[in-house]
């Protein structure tokens with residue numbers, strides 16, 4: 642496994658640079674549509690031949706899916722480049738937030754994917770880079786800034802390289818006796834953190850897995866329940882003998898801050914939290930809880946009492962070898978802004994509220 646190639650490719654995509662993605666079925670050259678302009682596009686694609694790669698969900702919104710009769714609903718869709726599709730049109734093809742402001746022209750024509758496995762990996766790479774899953778795509782040779790294989794993209798956020806970087810005492814308002822432990826992986830710039838609260842003994846600790854939510858954790862957003870859940874969890878852990886809050890840098894259920902805010906813009910247009918993710922071309926929940934299991938492993942914790950309403954967190958931890966001895970609910974009152982969000986979690990993602 643080579644985390645370096647994936648890290649370089651992610652960095653290149655975020656900067657608007659071209660990459661080559663190779664898979665067993667072929668190689669494609671890609672440039673993110675997000676952030677592309679006439680100049681960068683002409684540089685990547687001087688002949689105006691690059692096609693446009695989008696998610697199946699986006700293709701469906703563009704009424705393209707049935708042109709292909711694809712067997713695999715996760716397979717991206719390739720739009721044939723027409724002369725009138727410039728960088729601006731490509732942006733409106735890829736960003737559903739713009740649909741109301743710039744109704745799409747069309748007609749668009751789908752073409753067969755040159756390297757389906759490489760194209761699939763490209764969508765995963767977009768999520769890891771926190772960009773919209775939409776690319777200009779070229780076949781054949783040409784200059785690129787980074788090269789990565791589909792296998793390396795698949796393995797990228799494996800937690801095996803995660804290690805404890807440092808630890809320090811951190812009294813917090815919920816408990817004066819807390820210790821913060823930072824975790825690092827050589828491939829990933831974001832550091833995960835654990836807050837160990839109380840006095841460790843042989844009893845199974847109360848654990849809360851919290852995914853980063855800048856809007857809720859920092860600004861007190863009323864759209865979700867993250868901020869109050871974070872503080873309540875710390876108090877519930879402090880009331881127990883001991884426990885750990887794992888703070889995972891999985892903003893927006895793993896799609897990144899910018900894409901989460903795009904999902905919020907779609908929610909402003911009436912879509913719920915589930916449909917907004919899907920419309921952007923992402924999974925409903927893109928998180929992988931094996932990183933939490935690895936952190937617990939590094940802390941020498943094998944069995945936990947898990948504070949959550951989300952059955953997927955229980956299943957995710959158990960699948961990664963951590964025993965969930967008990968699930969403890971975390972219950973908070975709704976407010977008028979997050980009522981619908983909480984109802985969607987209950988009705989569409991199986992949260993036990």
Ligand SMILES: Nc1nc2c(ncn2[C@@H]2O[C@H](COP(=O)(O)OP(=O)(O)OP(=O)(O)O)[C@@H](O)[C@H]2O)c(=O)[nH]1
Pocket residue numbers: 850851852853854855865867870891892893894895896900901904905914918948949950951954986992
């Ligand atoms: N994509 C997206 N992410 C959101 C939205 N609202 C909140 N989030 C993210 O959802 C994550 C919060 O989920 P968690 O607090 O782990 O909660 P949960 O999966 O609902 O499960 P429990 O709270 O444990 O029951 C954070 O990463 C938030 O940034 C949204 O509308 N769209």
Ligand SMILES: [Zn+2]
Pocket residue numbers: 854856857858865866867868
């Ligand atoms: Zn939140």
